[in-house]
Amino acid sequence: MSNAALLIDFGSTYTKLRAIDLERRAVLASGQGPSTVTTDVNVGMRLALEDLARRLGSLPKFRVRLASSSAAGGLRMVTAGLVRELTAEAARRAALGAGARLVGTFAYRLTAADLERIAALAPDIVLLAGGTDGGNSEVILHNARALGASRLDCPIVYAGNRAAWDEAEPLLAGKEVLCTENVMPELNVLNIEPARAAIREVFIRRIVQAKGIDRARGTCDAVLMPTPAAVMEGARLLAEGCASASGLGELVVIDPGGATTDVHSIATGAPTTPGAVERGLPEPRVKRTVEGDLGMRHNAATIAEVAGVARLAEDARLPQHRVERLIGELARDVGRLPSTPEEHALDRALARAALRVAMKRHCGTMEVVYSALGPVNVQTGKDLSGVRVVIGTGGVIAHGAAPLELLETVLADPAEPESLRPRAPRFLVDRQYLLYACGLLAQAEPQAALELALNCLEEPVAEAAA
Amino acid sequence: MSSQPNGAPTVVTGVIGSDTHIVGNRILSMSLEKAGYKVVALGALTPAAEFVKAAVETDADVILVSSLYGQGELDCRGFRELCVEAGLDDILLYVGGNLIVGKHPWETVERMFLDMGFDRAAAPGTRVETVLGWLAQDLAARRRAAQAAG
Numbered sequence: 001m002s003n004a005a006l007l008i009d010f011g012s013t014y015t016k017l018r019a020i021d022l023e024r025r026a027v028l029a030s031g032q033g034p035s036t037v038t039t040d041v042n043v044g045m046r047l048a049l050e051d052l053a054r055r056l057g058s059l060p061k062f063r064v065r066l067a068s069s070s071a072a073g074g075l076r077m078v079t080a081g082l083v084r085e086l087t088a089e090a091a092r093r094a095a096l097g098a099g100a101r102l103v104g105t106f107a108y109r110l111t112a113a114d115l116e117r118i119a120a121l122a123p124d125i126v127l128l129a130g131g132t133d134g135g136n137s138e139v140i141l142h143n144a145r146a147l148g149a150s151r152l153d154c155p156i157v158y159a160g161n162r163a164a165w166d167e168a169e170p171l172l173a174g175k176e177v178l179c180t181e182n183v184m185p186e187l188n189v190l191n192i193e194p195a196r197a198a199i200r201e202v203f204i205r206r207i208v209q210a211k212g213i214d215r216a217r218g219t220c221d222a223v224l225m226p227t228p229a230a231v232m233e234g235a236r237l238l239a240e241g242c243a244s245a246s247g248l249g250e251l252v253v254i255d256p257g258g259a260t261t262d263v264h265s266i267a268t269g270a271p272t273t274p275g276a277v278e279r280g281l282p283e284p285r286v287k288r289t290v291e292g293d294l295g296m297r298h299n300a301a302t303i304a305e306v307a308g309v310a311r312l313a314e315d316a317r318l319p320q321h322r323v324e325r326l327i328g329e330l331a332r333d334v335g336r337l338p339s340t341p342e343e344h345a346l347d348r349a350l351a352r353a354a355l356r357v358a359m360k361r362h363c364g365t366m367e368v369v370y371s372a373l374g375p376v377n378v379q380t381g382k383d384l385s386g387v388r389v390v391i392g393t394g395g396v397i398a399h400g401a402a403p404l405e406l407l408e409t410v411l412a413d414p415a416e417p418e419s420l421r422p423r424a425p426r427f428l429v430d431r432q433y434l435l436y437a438c439g440l441l442a443q444a445e446p447q448a449a450l451e452l453a454l455n456c457l458e459e460p461v462a463e464a465a466a
Numbered sequence: 467m468s469s470q471p472n473g474a475p476t477v478v479t480g481v482i483g484s485d486t487h488i489v490g491n492r493i494l495s496m497s498l499e500k501a502g503y504k505v506v507a508l509g510a511l512t513p514a515a516e517f518v519k520a521a522v523e524t525d526a527d528v529i530l531v532s533s534l535y536g537q538g539e540l541d542c543r544g545f546r547e548l549c550v551e552a553g554l555d556d557i558l559l560y561v562g563g564n565l566i567v568g569k570h571p572w573e574t575v576e577r578m579f580l581d582m583g584f585d586r587a588a589a590p591g592t593r594v595e596t597v598l599g600w601l602a603q604d605l606a607a608r609r610r611a612a613q614a615a616g
Contacts, residue, residue: 083519134473135524187506187520277511369511371486371535378511
């Protein structure tokens, strides 16, 4: 009986492989090939396997071969809800939680212009929400009618007012539709797990095939989920543990990528301030946010816009005009790896800014409201100040010489007491880019996946900062 | 009006503005539930816009606004306009509590809130039964008007 597992990420640039020794809970080797999903997925896969075989001497027989995919633009989704802060927001969170790349979010009635835009976005799935159960049905019916009559041919997941489904179903005739539980069955009650499961089901059944990834079935048993969802499953496993072993408890994973910075938190986010009143939509315990304006390459210019060029320049110890010039070059050549000391300094400053801002946006805030009875602490979003572990993954953290210098920027700042960021977590680094692999492996062998993750995450060493 | 003609009417309740007095509002919400209403309780410290958003999403028939700390006039100004803006032209609006500071005859206070577009204003000490009576009467009138309109 073989004791090896193969975990595959059909990425947008590379086909990445991790071969795992299930008995020793260790990485046997990693392999990489180009991403060839747009032509024939098997070309890249074969090259990646050859790379892996070179490192291993020969390929073992794999007991488990599981894949995730972020290729061909990822799982492109559009969401539609009613009130922006309520069902539209709940739908957004469900899509992000399913590992989607959100390309459009809509609220209220879809107009003719909205439908044009949706058609132009060519999403893989539309998530249709709106109305609590027994609540407003007029808007979701309007939107179902509009989508039903449109030329859109992607699957639609209906996760809105259940009382309106019987009327909505015929309006969507001719489209592939999956009906699931409402993302907000009652006001301010968030119920995104069923929608997440439905999206994953459509992904496995339809999207994998539509993107041509199913042609790799000779070399892989199943493509289970979008890669961001696999990272989230890895984070969830690490936090919660499995039946036979305990996890690390509440944690945050932060992943600064080329186009976006993702933050996953596995934590209730309940107030740590006694007597604090929570406002706004309840927060999902497993939450993913994606910052589309914070990407180390494709969106380096917007990092500079958000953080300020002056601050970046100061952090990189470079003159401002040099920073502006280098960022311009990055935008023209997004595949570029830093080579000169200047480029390294800028990359470090960009990463620090992306991490700081992304964590700030992911975490909640606390403000003091003065009421007739005295000051009241009002919390919006998740309080992650007590989170014990923060894990950094992604190229710039994994390959950088001083991950601690990057990660420390996510910490709570006494100058911004309203931001509920982690105060004193332990940092871990996913140097081998294993979290996605653990998330996939967790579906088949949770204990092996957990122990593999615990074995492979590294404590960043402070000395490396020099 | 509610999307389910045979279902229980939906009532949104909450304490408006920076007001933390939740007890009376909670008693009212419980009584409404007992009387067969579907209650969407927003609790204390609720901005005006949140009442309206909740009413849109739940297709509410009535919004009951509580205000106990004397700032009701400021907090409730423009409430009806917010509803109209959100497409809730016909929603019933009630307000009650210690609505403004200082000593004013109730008729003056009531007039002020009715002029703002509230359908009913409840003086301090109003019994829950009175409010339930108003609701039954006003909702029946709305139903009759809706039927007459076809």
